[in-house]
Amino acid sequence: MKPVAFEYCRPETAAEAATLLAEFGFEASVLAGGMTLGPMLNMRLVRPTAVIDISRLDELGEIEVAADHVLTGATLRQADALSSAEIAREVPLLARALPHVGHFQTRNRGTLGGSVAHGDPAAEIPLALVTLDGTVQLRDARRARRVPAREFFLGALETARRPDELLVGLEWPRAAAGEHVAFAEFAERHGDFAIAAAACRLTRDSAGRIARIDLGLGGVEARPRGLTLEGPGDVEEVVAAALDGVEAMEDRSASAEYRMDLAAVLIRRVVEAAG
């Protein structure tokens, strides 16, 4: 169970990495934490000509608190995000999602950007980003662009990132006063990818009704779903709106029917848990 032979590239800057991507395009794999790429390489599911190791690009490992968002660099490790006071304060939903991501040992190496770039439909970090209506920062050798997270994920393992683009950062909208967040998932074992997961950020009016809710649903469709509802009446309306048009995935551990049931249970759970 050994990878194919590949050229190893360790650029010193994101610009260099982007230049390499322009050179190799599809035939390169970008290695951040390697928590998914490593196994896929070992299994020879992925057979790149070159591996571009960005795990040491310090310029992509930062947390920056901007006026309306928190920017996390692509190679920020999950463990560092989890222990960050800024993340806990400014992006509490991410802080709640992270303990569900893999395990202590994989969070020590795995990155936020790697998870988003991989685009697993059941992954927690993409779900949190979609829920909060965050933004993905990309760059190629010539220019940078920003893609709303809700448009970034196109299908299972398929994203809007072009082969010559590098994911450089994630923009997480900062928490506002009066907001409540919650995250819940159902996985077969602790640390497994979710069979279904739900996340929300909501504000209530003075009567306790939901004034506005950002809701995310993961693991159910080929990509995480995020939606924003203004003034839904009650939880069941949120459930109905969130599941409208959803065609759930099927696999051996969950039928579509079961996933839909779980999704409804989890949506109720997060809405009730959020304040």
Added chain:
Amino acid sequence: MSMVRVKADDRHRVSLTVNGRRRTGHAEPRMQLCDFLRHELGLPGTHVGCEHGVCGACTVLIDGRAQRSCTQFALQAEGTEITTVEGLAEGETLNRLQAAFRDHHALQCGFCTAGILMSATHFLREVPAPSEAEVRDMLSGHICRCTGYDSIVRAILSVAGEGGT
């Protein structure tokens, strides 16, 4: 420093610190770190259980953090400080954690044990007085087929302050 590029079939020199010693070895880009430690540097105490980042047997400390060594490559370890199970004992004496594993019968075949010791070493540094639930959460990144985990939990809790809270 400038960009490192190593051709697929080049054996590249890798220098690092392992268990406090400066070591060098050679590796092609695709050589897994676990293979490098075991077969190039002659430290077979790190075990390989799945090669896909799930079982945790190959966990080592890289710059102090517990990480899988099967899902990264030898070349990535250039300049790092790695601790393996061979580096835990205090001279010829088992350290507290190792002794606790023995005293609580926290190992049977011992194949997964090296990885668990490394995880627990880092974990206890981060969470000196964990609850049982926190220990189990950390352990969920390892598979042990012999013990049912209970004795491992007890062993780790026994060296954590007053046995955990």
Added chain:
Amino acid sequence: MTVVEDARDEAPPWVGRPVPRKEDAALLTGRARFIDDLAPLPGLAHAAILRSPYPHAEIRAIDAARALALPGVLGVVTGAQIAEMTETVPSVVRTAPPYRPIAVDKARYVGEPVAVVVAEDRYLAEDALDLIEVDYAPLAAVTDVMAALDPAAPVLHEALDGNLAQRRDFTYGDPDAAFARADRTFRLDYTFPRSSATPMETFGLVAHFEEAPARYTVWSNFQGPFVLHPLMARALRVPGNRLRLITPPASGGSFGIKQAVFAYIVLLGAVSRKLGQPVKWIEDRLEHLIGSSAAGARAGTVEAAFTEEGRLLGLRYDNVANMGAWMRAPEPASVYRMHATAGGGYDVRDIAISNRLVLTNTVPIGLNRGYGGPQFYFALERIMEIAARGLGLDPGELRRRNFVAPDAFPYECAGGSKLDAGDYHAVLDEAKRLIDYDALCARREAARAEGRRFGIGFAVGVEPSGSNMAYVSLAQPAEERARSDQKSGAAASVIITIDPSGRATVQLCSTPNGQGHATVAAQIVADALGLEPDDVDVVTDIDTQRSPWSIASGNYSNRFAAIVTGAIQLCGERAADKVRRLAADALEAAPEDIELAGGRVRIAGVPDKGLPLARVASRAHWDASTLPDDVTPGFHETVMLSPDVLGPPSDDDRIASSVTYGFVADIVGVEIDAATGRLSVESYVSVHDVGPRMNPAIVEGQVWGGFAHGLGAAVMEELAYDEAGNFLAGSFADYLCPTATEMPELIVGHVETPSPQNPLGAKGMGDGSSMLTPAAIANAVADALDRDDVAPPFRPMTLWALANGREVRPPAPAVRDDGVPSGPDVLSGAGEVVLPRPPDAVWRMLIDAEALARLVPGCERLEETAPGRYRGEVSIGVAGIRGRYVAEIEHTSREAPTRLVLRGQARGALGHGGGGGEVRLEPVGEGETRLSYRYGARVGGKVASVGQRMLGAVTETLIGQFFRAFAAELADEAGEATSFWRRLFGRSDPS
């Protein structure tokens, strides 16, 4: 646990104390040596094995030219070449086709070896695997054991008429009469899944062939039974003394499964001979899951006859055992392990057993913790629970009424097992006490009153230990047995050496894989010689050229505690006798007055007068000419023993199949969350009678470990195949094992009745919990859900379906009338896209190979080979997971320009698949077409075995991509957009 009284004058014995293990220091410091740590020869090359991606396929040709041309590759050996150099391995079941460790003309399960590459390192060897081209002709496959018995099922072995390798029917007593006179009878049809113990260390070996005389030396983490040694030597065409097996000092777990490494000892031994090259092979985890071995799946029926008062009168078992693709030695032992104990711990004389051994396109089964016990107890203990409910009796009470009475030991079972000792009532009572059974029942009532699903399950049973080498020959009719040499017994061997410096070393042939044999042996010998365990070294690695092994050697059937400890004890006594005689001579006393204690020998009652044991014992080396007459020179005491109770089978198929029979009683309370299907084990008690515990810490560890395996098998582990034979559990993300967060609390209790079969009173243990936990949990689940049709593994979706009255598995029409597959494990989906052309134009493009080749993303070639038949090469994938596939497509129905039905298949390096689809066109808007599609496909090979979770979503994404790209290209051709899809798919696969 007994409290050790330190205050006594005399030091307490070491046996019975939780002595820390001798093994641990090396393991904890990374200095223990496992098979992959060994490089016993210079110039080792490394092997990798090419395995069949198909469940069933003719092998028409193998082209290894490109692999052989790769620098660093030393050779490629195919099945046909192996077949020329080796003999097959026969089965005790004469009707079963003899086994080969590699496919020759056809492959019969996914993962079956097809060729072996040897190269300078493993990385290169795997490169070469990618370059071997095998021309497979896929055949229909069958994996379900009942489906395999259908006369229309695909046949694995043409030499057999169908897939039934053997049927044997047994009658003990008069079961028909028992059922006729019964007040009540109960019946259960059941299935039991396939699982695997998955030790953390995989198989491994170094094989080395030397000529003149032809001799094999193999280092391997083989664990016995060494009855396989003569079979391996025969297969390799050498006499037994020319196959030297050496085991490493440490072995990373087995739970029985490393028995199956024998197949690779033969395979890689032959490869080493063929290439004239020592070869190392370390199985990787994917290979282990897909192709090592498994605990056998079962289907069956169990019936029980009772009086109104709950007296068990008779049992009938109809066992249909899934043996996998081959009857591989020592199978069908798993089907016969419990045979002679078919009443469990119950006093029942009238039993009928029918065993059907069935071959299917799945991995061959073999030793795996509990070996036959989990399947057996699932049947027996489920029917007991069902009967209790039917009779209106408490399930514990029903069991009590039928236990073998405490004063009935030794008790000879209907099938011939001789239950050695026990107090089953006491064990069950202790379990009820520990779990506070009345409170548990009250908790169930309270939960149910709130509408929650709370259930209680029992499972009890004997734990047979120390297998009779003859029991598997029950698979032969008596007259066939009579034609072979008689078999019986189970020899154990121990050597105790005291070296010239006076230190003791014990040599065992029990090949431990983590069970602490060295520690327990040291405890026993320390007691015998008056030493401390630290003074006694224990060697557990075997070298068949030097070790005192026999066919029963090895580590299986809990034989260490049941038999080997008896041999150690006897050997220790002999060594002590020799020391006494030497001491008596030196101290001028009678040998019977000599005491061994504290590392010294002394005269009883005269503690001051003594000598160091080392000095006394070493005299046998240093002063050999002056020894007393009854003392031999040197100091090597050897004991070989076989328990007398293990006689040959009788003509009426009765046999004492094991030496000792521990007893286990489990009670569990579970709650099931109907909304999610989550199973929560609220309370679990397991009480064991293993006789006096020699090392309570090790016993506790074995109970926990067996429980973890049993729990895993009950709730999550399944070595799953789809109905077409594709393997679906090829990684640790697909084959789920419990982790620390899934393990409930286990309360362990003990009742100790000493066995007369062992001088220490010990009974074997280690398997018991793995045997009973699945049954106990199933009983609790059935109780919680109030239904009997429950089949493990109890994964959340299964429980959700059972709790909510849904289908557990969708119904299974393999192919619908319209040719689009559906059903379990079929990837299916549907979608639609609007195209900027009218239906006529779209239709023409859909059926025109040239147009399609231009429009299909990633298509490198497409030709129409016959009207409506296409063949092409396409490079597709998501993320980096890309591959080139050869596809063949056939239009099965064309209704221009509205409907197209097609079916096809594709194969490539990452997998293969087949399926069908339907495309409908309808006009919309101005000159546009709504194209709607649905599809169903089955996928096999690597992507199916390691990517189950993602496969459906990825397929949906790929097919969606295809039609969106199709739409984009059409738009592009119309000059309406630039295509990013062309760029996405236009590149070729780098491989």
